[in-house]
Amino acid sequence: MVRTATAEVHDEIKQRILDGRYQAHDYIRENRIARELEVSRTPVREALRELVSEGWLEAIPHHGARVAAWTEKDAREVFELRLVLEPMAVRLASKRMDAQRLDRLDELATRMEALTDQIEGRPGVRNEIAHLNHVFHRELILASDNQRLASVLDSVVRTSVIRRNFGNYDATHLRRSMRHHREILQAVAAGSPEWAESVMRAHLLAAQALHVRFTDAPARPEASHH
Incomplete structure (x- = not known):
């Protein structure tokens, strides 16, 4: 079940970036996403990690993940x-x-x-x-x-x-x-x-x-x- 929830969270965050709801340098807050999508924080954390590895987000030490800027x-x-x-x-x-x-x-x-x-x-x-x-x-x-x-x-x-x-x-x-x-x-x-x-x-x-x-x-x- 965790994998399915992770995939759904992953796709939702990616879609929001594509739609412009999340702009470059916006921080994606784990607890807020978990609350909005009504899931636990584990799949959110996994999804954020995947999005960082795919280049959609960047991990900022001690601050969390934010939308990567287009250079x-x-x-x-x-x-x-x-x-x-x-x-x-x-x-x-x-x-x-x-x-x-x-x-x-x-x-x-x-x-x-x-x-x-x-x-x-x-x-x-x-x-x-x-x-x-x-x-x-x-x-x-x-x-x-x-x-x-x-x-x-x-x-x-x-x-x-x-x-x-x-x-x-x-x-x-x-x-x-x-x-x-x-x-x-x-x-x-x-x-x-x-x-x-x-x-x-x-x-x-x-x-x-x-x-x-x-x-x-x-x-x-x-x-x-x-």
Whole structure:
């Protein structure tokens, strides 16, 4: 029974991090969670230990566990992996895609485009777009029909989704992202793995430029005022 309770607590805390209810550096209190979820403290302690080992939380000596912050290094590592694996996944997907999944991807792309058109008036739609974007990428990856590739990417992308804010994206960036989605689907529909792969790479490089800002860029000299 303890293992089941631990799993439930683990999933609930992780979901709260994903939903933004727990923010970076928030402490997760054992007794409070036990009270809220109506379980003893043992499964809570186990779940916190697992979440620390998975990188969702960090253990601070004498203070407990808190939500891990998303650093530049994390972002860079995630994009390094995605840039290798996701173009590969979409290349495989374009050979193995079935009509039903392509229709679903088309529908997701359409919904994201509609939300992007509302971005100026409703800043809150960013979270909806982020969620649909995650589903879109996941469906594309699953279409590769390579279970190991899908599970590796799922763990990489899910962790990055902790910070799934599109805060760095203005309307121009979002529209470009939507055009990439649409072109990936056109490439897949045309049965062109190379085209699909190259658009996915461009899509990820554009996202990387927004998330990993000026990393390793040479220091800019102060502009002189003439």
